[in-house]
Amino acid sequence: MGHPILAPVESETCQLTLENLSRFPEGSELLSCIQCGACAGTCPYGDVMDYPPRRMIAMMRAGLLEKVFASDSLLSCVACYACMAKCPRGIRLTEVLLPLMKEQTLTHLPELPAELQRALQSTLRYGNPMGEPSRKRAAWVKTAGVPIRILAEDPRPADVLWFVECYTSFYPRGQDNSRATARIFHALGIDFAILGNEEKCAGECGRLTWEPGLFETLMDYNMAVFQKYRFHRVVTSCPHAHNAFKNRYPALGFNWGLDHTTPFLAGYLAQLKPLLRRKLSYAVTYHDSCCLGRQNEFYDPPRLLLQTIPGVKLVEMVHNRVNSICCGGGGGGMWLDTYFKAKGYERLSERRVKEAVATGADVLAVSCPYEVPRFEDALKVLGHDKKMIVRDVTELLAESMEGNP
Amino acid sequence: MHDSVRVGVYVCHCGRNIEGTIDVREVAEYAATLPGVALARDYRYMCSDPGQELIRQDIRDQDLNRVVVAACSPCLHEKTFRHVLEQAGLNPYFFQMVNIREHASWVHEDRRAATVKAKDLIRAAVRRVRLHRPLERRQVSIHPDVLVVGGGIAGIHAALTLANSGKHVYLVEREPTIGGHMAQFDKTFPTLDCAACILTPKMTAVKMHPKITLWTLSEVARVEGYVGNYQVTVRRKPRYVLEDVCIGCLECIEACVYKQAKVPDAFNVGLSKRKPVYIPFPQAVPQVVVIDPETCIEFKSGRCKKTCVEVCADRKAIDFHQQEELKTIDVGAIILATGFQVFDGRRLPYYGYGAYPNVYTALEVERLVNAAGPTAGEIVMRDGRRPRSVGIVHCVGSRDVHTNAYCSRVCCMYSLKLAHLIKERTSAEVYNFYIDIRAPGKGFEEFYNRVAEEGTYLVRGKVADVYPADHDGRLMLQVEDTLLGMVRKIPVDMVVLATGLEPQADAQQVRRLFNISCSTEGFFLERHPKLAPVSTFTEGIFLAGCCQGPKDIPDSVAQAGAAAGEALALIDAGSIELEPNTAHVLAEACSGCKTCVPMCPYQAISFNETEKKAQINEVLCKGCGTCVAACPSGSIQQNLFEDDEIFEEIAGVLEYA
Numbered sequence A: 001m002g003h004p005i006l007a008p009v010e011s012e013t014c015q016l017t018l019e020n021l022s023r024f025p026e027g028s029e030l031l032s033c034i035q036c037g038a039c040a041g042t043c044p045y046g047d048v049m050d051y052p053p054r055r056m057i058a059m060m061r062a063g064l065l066e067k068v069f070a071s072d073s074l075l076s077c078v079a080c081y082a083c084m085a086k087c088p089r090g091i092r093l094t095e096v097l098l099p100l101m102k103e104q105t106l107t108h109l110p111e112l113p114a115e116l117q118r119a120l121q122s123t124l125r126y127g128n129p130m131g132e133p134s135r136k137r138a139a140w141v142k143t144a145g146v147p148i149r150i151l152a153e154d155p156r157p158a159d160v161l162w163f164v165e166c167y168t169s170f171y172p173r174g175q176d177n178s179r180a181t182a183r184i185f186h187a188l189g190i191d192f193a194i195l196g197n198e199e200k201c202a203g204e205c206g207r208l209t210w211e212p213g214l215f216e217t218l219m220d221y222n223m224a225v226f227q228k229y230r231f232h233r234v235v236t237s238c239p240h241a242h243n244a245f246k247n248r249y250p251a252l253g254f255n256w257g258l259d260h261t262t263p264f265l266a267g268y269l270a271q272l273k274p275l276l277r278r279k280l281s282y283a284v285t286y287h288d289s290c291c292l293g294r295q296n297e298f299y300d301p302p303r304l305l306l307q308t309i310p311g312v313k314l315v316e317m318v319h320n321r322v323n324s325i326c327c328g329g330g331g332g333g334m335w336l337d338t339y340f341k342a343k344g345y346e347r348l349s350e351r352r353v354k355e356a357v358a359t360g361a362d363v364l365a366v367s368c369p370y371e372v373p374r375f376e377d378a379l380k381v382l383g384h385d386k387k388m389i390v391r392d393v394t395e396l397l398a399e400s401m402e403g404n405p
Numbered sequence B: 001m002h003d004s005v006r007v008g009v010y011v012c013h014c015g016r017n018i019e020g021t022i023d024v025r026e027v028a029e030y031a032a033t034l035p036g037v038a039l040a041r042d043y044r045y046m047c048s049d050p051g052q053e054l055i056r057q058d059i060r061d062q063d064l065n066r067v068v069v070a071a072c073s074p075c076l077h078e079k080t081f082r083h084v085l086e087q088a089g090l091n092p093y094f095f096q097m098v099n100i101r102e103h104a105s106w107v108h109e110d111r112r113a114a115t116v117k118a119k120d121l122i123r124a125a126v127r128r129v130r131l132h133r134p135l136e137r138r139q140v141s142i143h144p145d146v147l148v149v150g151g152g153i154a155g156i157h158a159a160l161t162l163a164n165s166g167k168h169v170y171l172v173e174r175e176p177t178i179g180g181h182m183a184q185f186d187k188t189f190p191t192l193d194c195a196a197c198i199l200t201p202k203m204t205a206v207k208m209h210p211k212i213t214l215w216t217l218s219e220v221a222r223v224e225g226y227v228g229n230y231q232v233t234v235r236r237k238p239r240y241v242l243e244d245v246c247i248g249c250l251e252c253i254e255a256c257v258y259k260q261a262k263v264p265d266a267f268n269v270g271l272s273k274r275k276p277v278y279i280p281f282p283q284a285v286p287q288v289v290v291i292d293p294e295t296c297i298e299f300k301s302g303r304c305k306k307t308c309v310e311v312c313a314d315r316k317a318i319d320f321h322q323q324e325e326l327k328t329i330d331v332g333a334i335i336l337a338t339g340f341q342v343f344d345g346r347r348l349p350y351y352g353y354g355a356y357p358n359v360y361t362a363l364e365v366e367r368l369v370n371a372a373g374p375t376a377g378e379i380v381m382r383d384g385r386r387p388r389s390v391g392i393v394h395c396v397g398s399r400d401v402h403t404n405a406y407c408s409r410v411c412c413m414y415s416l417k418l419a420h421l422i423k424e425r426t427s428a429e430v431y432n433f434y435i436d437i438r439a440p441g442k443g444f445e446e447f448y449n450r451v452a453e454e455g456t457y458l459v460r461g462k463v464a465d466v467y468p469a470d471h472d473g474r475l476m477l478q479v480e481d482t483l484l485g486m487v488r489k490i491p492v493d494m495v496v497l498a499t500g501l502e503p504q505a506d507a508q509q510v511r512r513l514f515n516i517s518c519s520t521e522g523f524f525l526e527r528h529p530k531l532a533p534v535s536t537f538t539e540g541i542f543l544a545g546c547c548q549g550p551k552d553i554p555d556s557v558a559q560a561g562a563a564a565g566e567a568l569a570l571i572d573a574g575s576i577e578l579e580p581n582t583a584h585v586l587a588e589a590c591s592g593c594k595t596c597v598p599m600c601p602y603q604a605i606s607f608n609e610t611e612k613k614a615q616i617n618e619v620l621c622k623g624c625g626t627c628v629a630a631c632p633s634g635s636i637q638q639n640l641f642e643d644d645e646i647f648e649e650i651a652g653v654l655e656y657a
């Protein structure tokens, strides 16, 4: 899992499409499908999808794909990698087949769901799905309480280029995460810098909701910015950006070191430990994000970090690690809530927080910026917001660091 | 010598196998033009009788003294053609085989290029065969005793077959009893015979047989020698009970200072407890208790009251001072029957094994349904309840690239068997969740039919998720019923994982010990999947049962019989000819640096201290060439692979036509 796909062969003339799929190894892989249904059985929306991956492949082999596109139920694919993780044939469903199918499904729709359309347009225009002005991207920096170097202002080489991403730049609860990260980096003495207003969304969701044009524009843009500066590695707070850098950007020459904040910080466990002085008497349950967990198998680093915080008691949800249930935000799900609601689909964030609440934990810890608003909202809707709070792992670390000189 | 060389080249069509991709006529015509070649022919099947006769005739009529056959792998027919030369009065080593099938026609699509490659390979062979020297095979006698490693049903059957033919057999088993996995089952598919009723008579027969030496708690520590003459060192671990004195009255177990059994019982897969002194199961062979030094108080503190010794009284069967013993035996042939281990269900966390107490493995359920098992045959769960509904999950750790890609072959059938037994004993509703039902054996489809008619629910779909259905320990199985095209959530009391069969954890060590190979999935590799299914690439070492791959009891027994037959054929010949492709030291050039000595995988090289030279025992040498390549002064040569022969071959292949 998680190795770069197609990267070296992909070029303008050699794009992987549904029509030419059979010319790629990913295409013959599909022929090996044994129709076991593990994909449909594990899919969080398997019960509402007219054509979960198994049936999609069967239709494809029978030459009946048009029928599949006529159903819009594939839009409920949240790109959570669950089907791919359990496919006994190792078919790269989430990485290859589903995005291709989704692209077709979207073009067959009379019109794009409005919320999604807006998000994609904003991303194209402003470099973030919220439609916030790009010149305000780095505004949060002033509130961090520690110095943060912006490369455009001070282009000296840095060890770490911290790719902050959108939710963590604009959305207030996302900024909490960024402030916490900045403080931890600072306390650890890491030589880091950010792109500031030059940064734009890495575009991973653009890819999985299949808007390839948009994705490529963003990819070209960010690569050009990266190439202006000198740094050793990229660390990002967003698992989706991490995914894009790991699997797609290498085709354009991305060859810096790469990490997500959580595994990155887990590498500094020994240095962090003495800084975590404040006892947090919380029972914490950790939600494995799809991109960080199933896609990269970073199951232990976040747990290690949490267990290092004095006072924290870690409890597990029924579905954890490879079996974690998606928050519903991936694959464009972030901007399809209204659409799903109209269809009568259960919100996955609600399904997930019910499991979290059942553990009796006080805190639902996360590592992906999408999850904070989704889970906070779900807790509110279900009336559990008094019982449980949502915190990024970095926020908890920073909280335990408070009071340090 | 070169002047008088007359080479005959034969290019085989192998039906369409070679001829379909290579222009054999063109190749033969080309070969005829090569220096030293007296004639070249192409023929449909060189290995057929007329094909062989063709060579014999040409040797006689055309005065050939060297032969090159371009056909399939030398593994298959080198012997055949060497024999042809012999029959025609030539030294069999004036022969070279060229593999233009596996190395050319089967692996290429471009006819032109494959034809050119075949010519290159033949040219190389012709150049080297001209230098071949006559070689003599060496005859060695064969030791008539046989070693069988592993006392499961396969090892037992092989040992009995050989012993019944009058051969002396050493049966080495590492557990305290023989019987293997079969001893743990209650009934066996497809006939539902009682496993103990058919197995224990054979176990007892082993014990009683005058021709079988049974060593339990033993493992092979070292193997030296070669086919017909292996010296094997066996490590016999102490049992702390004298085997020939203990009568199996079991009073010591009763008397043990541990009033309660506290140690997880491996035979019951941890579903019950045993004491430090125990017997694995009532019909264990040998019927002798064993003391586990890890948990026995006397071993831990040296201050036990030793009530076991008291009750054994005058027999004095218990001996806390027993030591490990090393025994060396001479055998002519070895049969490996080390079996399999079951897949560890914890490796697929989404099936909840180890997390939810009511998730079981099939082997655990085999013990539960067994009258001699931890619950005396009652199917009760860890929480003491009897299940009213049971879900059996097929293909756990099989047919899955994340675990084992192969099909474990027996799980479909044992799952149907367990479905039947559970239904019979508890009247529970039983679901079998399968991908495909594989029932290809004799009587298997009928058995499948029978279980289906009994009302077992058969749901086609791979279970995707197992999680608590409520707070009462019930479990939810989430699966797409692929025949209905809908995702179902089925609550059950008990989940049974049909875990697959895997190579033993120490298969790689055992493989190295006996110098054999493993296939990619880690089972021992047979010499040829069709034509030498119980032989290995090491002469005199044979395979039986699941150590070679997953299989059921009928197939294990059949294979064990075949392995015994092969061993008998080898031994009864009385002697064997060894291939002469061995290495030898050119004494005058050897500098005595000893580089080669530790390199030899077969301990064939020794150092002559008086002459300060290395010496190779040609009987032990297997012709691997390691020492030849390692010798810094180039003073080791190998028959059939002499430097000038190899250089000629290389020059030949590089000299483009």
Ligand SMILES: Cc1cc2nc3c(=O)[nH]c(=O)nc-3n(C[C@H](O)[C@H](O)[C@H](O)COP(=O)(O)OP(=O)(O)OC[C@H]3O[C@@H](n4cnc5c(N)ncnc54)[C@H](O)[C@@H]3O)c2cc1C
Binding pocket: B149, B150, B151, B152, B153, B154, B155, B172, B173, B174, B175, B178, B179, B180, B181, B182, B185, B187, B188, B189, B190, B218, B219, B220, B337, B338, B339, B340, B341, B342, B362, B363, B366, B410, B414, B417, B504, B510, B544, B545, B546, B547, B551, B552, B553, B554, B556
């Ligand atoms: C749950 C389950 C149910 C089954 N039910 C049936 C059924 O109903 N009918 C059927 O036909 N088949 C059934 N099978 C298949 C059956 O178990 C095998 O076909 C059979 O056990 C193979 O026998 P074996 O002798 O090759 O291996 P094993 O039974 O595994 O025996 C191997 C023996 O070798 C010993 N050994 C291993 N390594 C060494 C070593 N290095 N040195 C010394 N000794 C060693 C082991 O201790 C063991 O005693 C079932 C399998 C499973 C898992």
